[in-house]
Amino acid sequence: LVGLNSTLNACASCGLWNEALELLESMERSFGVKPDVRSYSSAMAALEPSGQFEKGLELLGKMKLEGVQPNKFTYSSLICACSKENRWEKALEVAEMMEAEGVVGDVVSYSALIDALGKGRQFERAEEVLEGMRIVKLKPNVITYNSLMNALGKAGKLEQASRLLRTMKKHGVKADATSYNSLISACAHNNAVTMAFEFLREMEARNIGVDIVTLNSALSVCMKAKTWKSAEKVFESFQERGIEPDIISYNTMLACYNQGKQWKRALVLLTSMEDRGVAPDLISYNCVLSVLDKNEKCQAALELLRLMSTSDSAPNPDVVSYSCILNCFKKTSRADEAVKLLKTMESEHGIKPNAYSYMAVIDACDRCGMSEEAAQLLEVMRLRRQEPD
RNA sequence: GUAGAUUUUUACUGCUC
Numbered sequence: 122l123v124g125l126n127s128t129l130n131a132c133a134s135c136g137l138w139n140e141a142l143e144l145l146e147s148m149e150r151s152f153g154v155k156p157d158v159r160s161y162s163s164a165m166a167a168l169e170p171s172g173q174f175e176k177g178l179e180l181l182g183k184m185k186l187e188g189v190q191p192n193k194f195t196y197s198s199l200i201c202a203c204s205k206e207n208r209w210e211k212a213l214e215v216a217e218m219m220e221a222e223g224v225v226g227d228v229v230s231y232s233a234l235i236d237a238l239g240k241g242r243q244f245e246r247a248e249e250v251l252e253g254m255r256i257v258k259l260k261p262n263v264i265t266y267n268s269l270m271n272a273l274g275k276a277g278k279l280e281q282a283s284r285l286l287r288t289m290k291k292h293g294v295k296a297d298a299t300s301y302n303s304l305i306s307a308c309a310h311n312n313a314v315t316m317a318f319e320f321l322r323e324m325e326a327r328n329i330g331v332d333i334v335t336l337n338s339a340l341s342v343c344m345k346a347k348t349w350k351s352a353e354k355v356f357e358s359f360q361e362r363g364i365e366p367d368i369i370s371y372n373t374m375l376a377c378y379n380q381g382k383q384w385k386r387a388l389v390l391l392t393s394m395e396d397r398g399v400a401p402d403l404i405s406y407n408c409v410l411s412v413l414d415k416n417e418k419c420q421a422a423l424e425l426l427r428l429m430s431t432s433d434s435a436p437n438p439d440v441v442s443y444s445c446i447l448n449c450f451k452k453t454s455r456a457d458e459a460v461k462l463l464k465t466m467e468s469e470h471g472i473k474p475n476a477y478s479y480m481a482v483i484d485a486c487d488r489c490g491m492s493e494e495a496a497q498l499l500e501v502m503r504l505r506r507q508e509p510d
Numbered sequence: 511g512u513a514g515a516u517u518u519u520u521a522c523u524g525c526u527c
Contacts, residue, residue: 126512133513159513166514197514204515233515242526267516274517277527302517309518337518344519372519379520404520411521441521448521477522 125152126159133167141167142176158189165198174202174211191222193230200233209241228254232265239272244281247272263289267299274307279316282307298324298332305338309345317342333364340373349381368399375408384412388421403436410445419449419458430470440466440475447481456482456489463498476502 125148132141145164148156156164161184165177177199181191196219203212216234219226226234231254238247247269254261266289273282282304286296301324308317321339324331336359343352356374359366366374371394378387387409391401406429413422426446429438443466450459459482466472479502486495 123512128512130513161513163513192513194514199514201515227514229515231515236515239516262515264516269516271517297516299517304517306518332517334518339518341518369519374519376520402520406520408520414521445521475522480522 122154122157122160125154126157126163129160129163129167133163136167136169138167138169138173145180155187156184156189158184158192158195161189161191162194162198165195165202168198168202169205171206174199174206174208177202191219191224193219193224193227196224196226197230197233200230200237204233204237204240207240209238209243209246212237212241213246226257226259228259228262228265231259232262232268235265236268236272239269242272242276244269244273244276244278261289261292261294263294263297263300266294267297267303270300271303271307274303275310277311279304279307279311279313283316296327296329298329298335301329302332302334302338305335305342309338309341312346314342314346314348314351331362331364333367333370336362336364337367337369337373340370340377344373344377344380347380349377349383349386352377366394366397366399368394368402368405371399371401372404372408375405375412379408379412379415382412382415384409384416384418384421387412400434401436403439403442406436406438407441407445410442414445414449414452417449417453419446419453419455422446422449438470438472440472440478443472444475444478444481447478447485451481451485451488454485454488456485456491456494459485460494460498476506 129141129144141164145156145160148154148160161180165180168174168177181199184191196215199215200212203215212234231250235247235250238250251261266285270282270285286300286304289296301320304320305317317339336355339355340352343355352374359370371390375387375390391405391409394401406425410422410425423446426438426442429435429442447459447462463474463478463482466474479498483495483498
């Protein structure tokens with residue numbers, strides 16, 4: 122049983138929810154072992170977004186039928202599953218069930234609930250739960266605060282988020298890198314460049330290790346603020362700090378160049394990331410295609426697209442890649458080429474155009490006085506919208 | 511010998527403010 126439970130955990134940490142569920146189902150049949158509360162809880166922890174949460178409730182019902190009593194681990198996993206699916210009402214329901222069954226929550230279950238409520242933008246309820254912890258004499262920890270702080274920041278409530286940083290300090294909970302990373306990321310969403318760099322300095326002053334997520338978040342701040350030059354400074358600081366940029370760092374830097382319309386620099390970075398052993402992915406390429414589109418560099422964009430389709434190491438283009446080029450054709454009034462590419466993207470590459478692709482081509486036709494083609498395409502788009510994916 | 515919670519990236523769109 123212990124071995125099987127460990128395997129279930131391994132599935133959970135690798136995101137193999139399907140395997141976890143299958144293993145749980147077959148435990149008794151194949152190994153003659155009845156799943157215990159840990160088995161069920163682990164399987165629930167493996168659940169991923171998109172409808173999996175209902176599965177969790179099923180499992181809960183099943184374990185009760187089998188006479189296995191759910192415990193706080195079971196319920197925390199379930200609350201977490203609700204959070205992943207952005208279902209704060211369900212998370213509250215689960216918490217109520219838990220209480221009704223006399224299962225006493227701990228700091229983890231409370232934190233999970235606060236996280237679920239925060240992600241659902243139910244800040245007052247989240248604060249109430251935080252307050253409730255005090256009543257039952259549970260001390261919120263750094264993760265409890267981080268969960269709420271992150272949610273507040275994402276919702277644009279930067280002031281409240283940084284107030285929470287002071288609150289946790291007051292209660293003797295030391296902020297960690299994740300706390301600051303959330304705040305810096307919040308600055309990105311609120312276009313608060315100055316404050317972001319203040320947080321960065323504060324981390325250093327308090328000896329809280331700046332990590333790769335910190336720097337990536339700082340890059341994201343620069344991207345949102347459209348300041349590619351300060352992004353370059355952050356990017357240079359990776360080396361000074363002995364941190365190797367990862368694919369996210371490069372992609373965010375590319376996004377900064379995209380915002381700043383720096384297509385030449387973007388192309389250089391795309392090459393240099395490859396040289397430094399970080400293989401550009403679809404996001405990297407799409408970002409460069411986007412900046413080429415912004416600068417109306419259709420030819421260069423087409424070449425890059427061709428490279429993506431033919432090279433073994435490059436990712437295959439998707440609908441976003443094609444749409445960038447279609448949009449570029451639109452801006453440069455190259456309706457014929459747009460129509461041609463729209464056809465080949467599906468017929469030769471199996472990529473179904475979306476509404477954005479169609480609209481680019483339709484606009485291109487309009488611009489070039491090809492109103493008949495435009496009307497036809499509009500009709501095709503309407504008809505295809507009814508089709509199942 | 512086994513289980514649960516928090517942070518970062520792309521064209522457009524949508525959601526929220």
